[in-house]
Amino acid sequence: MKKSRLTTGIVAGLVLASTAACGAGSGTDDDGKLTFMFRGGEDEKAAYQEAIDRFSEETGVEVEVIVTDADQYATKLQAAISGNNVPDVFYIEQANLQSYVTSGVLLDITDHVEASGVDLDNLWDYGVDSYRYDGKLQGTPDGALYGLPKDVGPFAMGYNKTMLEAEGIELPSTDEPYTWDEWLDVLKKVTKDTDGDKKVDQWGTGLNVQWNMQGFAWSNGADWTNEDRTEVTVDTPEMAEALQYIADLTTVDEVTPNAEQAATLDTYQRWMEGQIAFFPVGPWDVSTYNELDFDYDLIPFPAGSTGEPATWIGSLGIGVSATTAMPEEAVELVTYLSADETAQQTLVDAGIQVPNLKDMAAEWAAEEDTSPANRQEFLDIVEDYGRPMPAAMTYGAAWYDEMWTNIQPVLDGEQTAEEYLAEVEPRMQTLLDEANDQAEQAAAASAGN
Structure with missing residues (x-):
C-alpha cells in the first residue's frame, strides 16, 4: 500500500508541476484583497486576527482570513491547490516545501524579502533556513527563500x-x-x-x-x-x-x-x-x-x-502563492507576521510561541517571575542542540x-x-529511494515546462 500511494504521489506531483509550469489560471483575483489561510486553536486565532487587523490599518491592505482547525488544514489547503484557488499567503510545513516548490505552488520570495529591508540576521537561522531550497537540498543557507518562519518550536x-x-x-x-x-x-x-x-x-x-x-x-x-x-x-x-x-x-x-x-x-x-x-x-x-x-x-x-x-525543533512557515496577483503585498504580510516587532509581541503575549526575533527572545527569556521560569531552555535548543525532525x-x-x-x-x-x-x-x-526519485522526477518535469 505504501509503495502504491507513493507511486500515485509521483504521478500527481508531476501533473501538478506540469499544470503550474504551463501557467494554468491564477488561483487569486486582483481584487485588492489578500487571502491568508492558517490553522490554530482559539488563542492563536485571536492573536493572529489582532495582528492582521493592525497590518490592515497600517498598510491599507485588506486581508481575508481563512482559519481551520489543525486536523483540517492539510486537507483544505490541498483542495485549494487542486482547485487552482491557492490562498495568497498560507502556512507551509517543512516537509511539504520541496513538493510545493517543484510543483510551482510557492513563490520564490528571495528578492522581495531582500528589498523589504527585513533583518534576516535577527531571525533564528534555523527558522529562515528551513524554508530555503537550492533544488537538491532543503535547509541550505544558500538556497532560494520560499517562506519565512511563522515560528520555531523547540521541544x-x-x-x-x-x-x-x-x-x-x-x-x-x-x-x-x-x-x-x-x-x-x-x-x-x-x-x-x-x-x-x-x-x-x-x-x-x-x-x-x-x-x-x-x-x-x-x-x-x-x-x-x-x-x-x-x-x-x-x-x-x-x-x-x-x-x-x-x-x-x-x-x-x-x-x-x-x-x-x-x-x-x-x-x-x-x-x-x-x-x-x-x-x-x-x-x-x-x-x-x-x-x-x-x-x-x-x-x-x-x-x-x-x-x-x-x-x-519544529517549525511552520508562511509562504506566498506563485499565482498571487499581489506579490508585493503578500510578501509584506509575510514579513510583518514573521519579523515585525509589534506583531511578534502580540503572538508571544498569547503564549503560543517563542519570539522569532533574537533580540526580543533574549529579553523574553530574561524576564523574571515567569512560567516556565527557565524559558532560556527553549532558546538553548534553537541556538545550540536542537535539530529538525528526520523527515522535515x-x-x-x-x-x-x-x-x-x-x-x-x-x-x-x-x-x-x-x-x-x-x-x-x-x-x-526503499521508501526513501522512491521519495528521492520522486523529487528528481518532479524537478525535471518542472524544469522541462
Whole structure:
C-alpha cells in the first residue's frame, strides 16, 4: 500500500508541476484583497486576527482570513491547490516545501524579502533556513527563500516541580543534563502508589516513542540518515540502545504507565493531572500548562553516550502563492507576521510561541517571575542542540513513518530493538529511494515546462 500511494504521489506531483509550469489560471483575483489561510486553536486565532487587523490599518491592505482547525488544514489547503484557488499567503510545513516548490505552488520570495529591508540576521537561522531550497537540498543557507518562519518550536523536557519537591528530590540542573542512569534513578523514586490501594498512580514519565525518541537517539550518537539524506542509518547499536532504553522504561523498569493504564487515561492527561514527573513541553503548550495546579519548569533532555542533550525543533512557515496577483503585498504580510516587532509581541503575549526575533527572545527569556521560569531552555535548543525532525527536510515522510508502523512489539517487550531495526531499515530505505526519485522526477518535469 505504501509503495502504491507513493507511486500515485509521483504521478500527481508531476501533473501538478506540469499544470503550474504551463501557467494554468491564477488561483487569486486582483481584487485588492489578500487571502491568508492558517490553522490554530482559539488563542492563536485571536492573536493572529489582532495582528492582521493592525497590518490592515497600517498598510491599507485588506486581508481575508481563512482559519481551520489543525486536523483540517492539510486537507483544505490541498483542495485549494487542486482547485487552482491557492490562498495568497498560507502556512507551509517543512516537509511539504520541496513538493510545493517543484510543483510551482510557492513563490520564490528571495528578492522581495531582500528589498523589504527585513533583518534576516535577527531571525533564528534555523527558522529562515528551513524554508530555503537550492533544488537538491532543503535547509541550505544558500538556497532560494520560499517562506519565512511563522515560528520555531523547540521541544524541551518539562518536569513537575511540585512533585519533586514533595518527594524530597533535588531539583534538576538547568544546565547539566541527567545521564540516562541518573534520570532513571529519579523516575524510579517518584513512581509509586500514593493512596494505598496497591495500584501505581504516580509515574516518572510517559513518552510517546514517535515524538520523543529523537533526542534519545541523537544524544546517543545515532541518526536516521546520512548527511545528504540518501541512506537510512537506523540499524546501528546506538539507535538500538536508545530504542531499547525507551521500551524498557515501561516493560522492565515500570516507571511509565503501561498500555492498559494509558488506555484508561493517556500520559498527556496524566501529566495535566499531576501524575507524571517528567514530560516534554513545547512553546505551544505554555498557555495551557501555565493554568495547571502544579509548578513546572524546563530542563535539557537526558543525555546518552555523547554526554550532550539533543531534541528536535519544529517549525511552520508562511509562504506566498506563485499565482498571487499581489506579490508585493503578500510578501509584506509575510514579513510583518514573521519579523515585525509589534506583531511578534502580540503572538508571544498569547503564549503560543517563542519570539522569532533574537533580540526580543533574549529579553523574553530574561524576564523574571515567569512560567516556565527557565524559558532560556527553549532558546538553548534553537541556538545550540536542537535539530529538525528526520523527515522535515526530505521529499515526503513515508520512509520515516515506516519506522513506527510495526514498532509495538518492541514497546511491549516481545521483540528486541536490535531485531526490529534490522528488519525495518531495508523497508525504510526503499521508501526513501522512491521519495528521492520522486523529487528528481518532479524537478525535471518542472524544469522541462
